[in-house]
Amino acid sequence: MKLFTTQQIRDWDIYTIKNEPIDSIDLMERAANRLTDWYYENCERYTDITFFCGVGNNGGDGLVMARLLHLLHFNVKCYIVHFSDKISEDFKQNLSRLPKNVPCYDIKEDSDVPVINDETVLVDCIFGSGLSRPPKGITQKTIIEINRSNNPVIAIDIASGLYADHYSTHFQTIIEADITLTLEVPKLAMLFPENDKNVGELNIIPIDLSKKFKEETPSNYFFTTHKNAQEIYRPRKRFDHKGKFGNLLIVGGSKGMIGAVQLATKAGLRAGAGKTTALVPACGYEIIQATIPEAMCISDPSRNHIVASTLVSKYSAIGIGPGIGQHEQTQKAVRSIIEDAEKPIVLDADALNMLSENDEWWSLIPENSILTPHLGEFERLAGIQFINSFDRLEAASKMAKEHNVIIVLKGANTAICLPNGQIHFNSTGNAGLAKGGSGDALLGIISSLLAQKYKPYEAAILGVYLHGKAGDYASADKGFESMVASDVIESLGKAFFELLK
């Protein structure tokens, strides 16, 4: 799914109105109908609803919802936040359509801001994508009061006060929503961790804006949906044989860290590689052989850390880094594997930390290789600590372009930065994945897909999607706290199976 800036969304809106054609008031009615349907399906038992409407079109959406929910016998009331004398035409029309028996109060001065102490759902439709400066005066006071109350808050399109396309610093004056119902596509700011408390649970409400505009308007931002993952996925055919699915090598492990390479190897197998081999220090040899009978194992001459490289040309993909440590001799071995590699490889964990300390390695990395740093590893690679996610993402994208590699910036909504400037945000996964071993599983999955001849960008996007989806199954089964990386790997089958639906 392509993501757009607020300016592009405004143009999309205008294009739809002109070309569908549809009147803007009817488009608002359509949007509010979809929002109301969502509320009815998901929150039917919450019968008391208070709307806080601004005087722009976001407020207009709120007024239509209030009317529709009133007709469905919900107990509705509205507050109108008069932040400006410039009132949108569609807002005016919908205010006149609001049934007279819906209580409606104006907020024009500080004393009009209500103290919220009744049990009611609060619907925030003060500002939408039209926000141009931090809220002040009565709007600020209303937002602070909504946040102070412990009532459930649903934000329409975007939490009021939150900038959609750039970093917000006025933290005190942004709605802290429990749920965001965003129209048509997520907005960039919703995908960043610092805005999590403002966004809450994100739901996308399609309102059928023009398909043609979507296809023809360029964007570098994408959100990987189930359908996108299905488009990449290639189901196996009946006569396929193991030779077709590649020969994967996982390089990792050191004394005390054999579990990491074990997880990556298991994940490589579960993600479908035809043959999977682990290269580990001698202390890991028996562990791998005894615990993963399906994998082959090469023992390094050294007992506790890897010191020798191997003949890399016979492998269709190589994943390097899980539990590998940073011993000087290991660095030499890793350097020589990277140097010998002719096809894209996957680098994680200490392999990335070694890269941060050896700038000259960049030129050795085969183009379109995949780097999977978490935020700390990325900051070490970039040599900078970032204050906000926008800057960090921009730096990751720049790095991907500059070095012709794919950067998988791990976190909630993992961002996959491609050398062509595209950034693909993942839509699956949960906080249960924030645990040791999770990254090892991801390295195994991505390398395995690469071994199966998925293009590097496909392996990265699909791998991250599957890893998150498997994590969702694992959390449903074991809970966020209790799930471990092995559960994620065990659940991979369900994630693949789902792609067939």
Ligand SMILES: NC(=O)C1=CN([C@@H]2O[C@H](COP(=O)(O)OP(=O)(O)OC[C@H]3O[C@@H](n4cnc5c(N)ncnc54)[C@H](O)[C@@H]3O)[C@@H](O)[C@H]2O)[C@@H](O)CC1
């Ligand atoms: N994009 C779409 O296709 C559709 C959008 N709709 C709704 O329309 C919304 C956008 O409507 P608008 O463009 O009217 O934007 P808003 O409803 O966000 O209102 C913006 C107004 O507030 C003013 N303003 C901005 N920041 C301010 C501040 N801090 N203090 C005081 N005034 C401020 C602006 O000058 C503008 O007049 C969307 O978020 C969505 O809810 C829907 O009605 C239907 C379709």
Ligand SMILES: [K+]
């Ligand atoms: K809003």
